[in-house]
Amino acid sequence: MKRKDWLWLLFFPVYLILGTLRHEGFHALAAAAEGAEIQRFVFWPSIGPGGKFYFGYVSWRGGTTWLTTAAPYFGDLLTFLMGVLICTSFNIQRRGLWVNILIITMLSPLLNSAYNYGAGMRRLNDIGSLLQALHPLVVHLYFALTMALYASGFWFFFRRNTVPDRST
Numbered sequence: 001m002k003r004k005d006w007l008w009l010l011f012f013p014v015y016l017i018l019g020t021l022r023h024e025g026f027h028a029l030a031a032a033a034e035g036a037e038i039q040r041f042v043f044w045p046s047i048g049p050g051g052k053f054y055f056g057y058v059s060w061r062g063g064t065t066w067l068t069t070a071a072p073y074f075g076d077l078l079t080f081l082m083g084v085l086i087c088t089s090f091n092i093q094r095r096g097l098w099v100n101i102l103i104i105t106m107l108s109p110l111l112n113s114a115y116n117y118g119a120g121m122r123r124l125n126d127i128g129s130l131l132q133a134l135h136p137l138v139v140h141l142y143f144a145l146t147m148a149l150y151a152s153g154f155w156f157f158f159r160r161n162t163v164p165d166r167s168t
Contacts, residue, residue, distance in 0.1 A: 113143065
């Protein structure tokens with residue numbers, strides 16, 4: 001990484017909102033696919049139901065299954081695989097574009113899954129709900145496999161790609 005690559009950290013709030021949009025979007029998409037009516041879709045930090053702080057949330061009316069709860073983590077894996085495919089299939093010459101594709105499609109899904117999985121062990125979030133709805137072994141196995149896939153994807157990505165030197 002070059003020194004000026006660290007300037008992309010200034011865009012962290014943008015990356016956080018894009019990641020929250022992806023996460024909540026997959027919840028909403030799955031809920032709608034299961035026949036629920038989306039009541040509220042919030043993808044920015046705010047005080048939500050129960051007066052609690054949320055990075056974002058979706059509320060809906062109608063019954064859903066564990067698939068709606070798990071949808072963002074399937075979406076993370078899909079987004080990550082898409083990022084690996086894009087970055088390994090195309091010769092991206094602009095370093096800024098390369099860094100942003102890496103952050104948005106690969107790093108953000110990994111961090112979302114890892115953060116929520118870790119938090120699910122301590123409090124009731126999506127993962128805590130999945131641990132109650134499904135056999136815990138299934139949930140732990142899914143995350144173990146996806147984390148291994150993320151690690152393999154990064155290894156494959158950096159093995160096949162050199163970081164472009166061209167700015168912007």
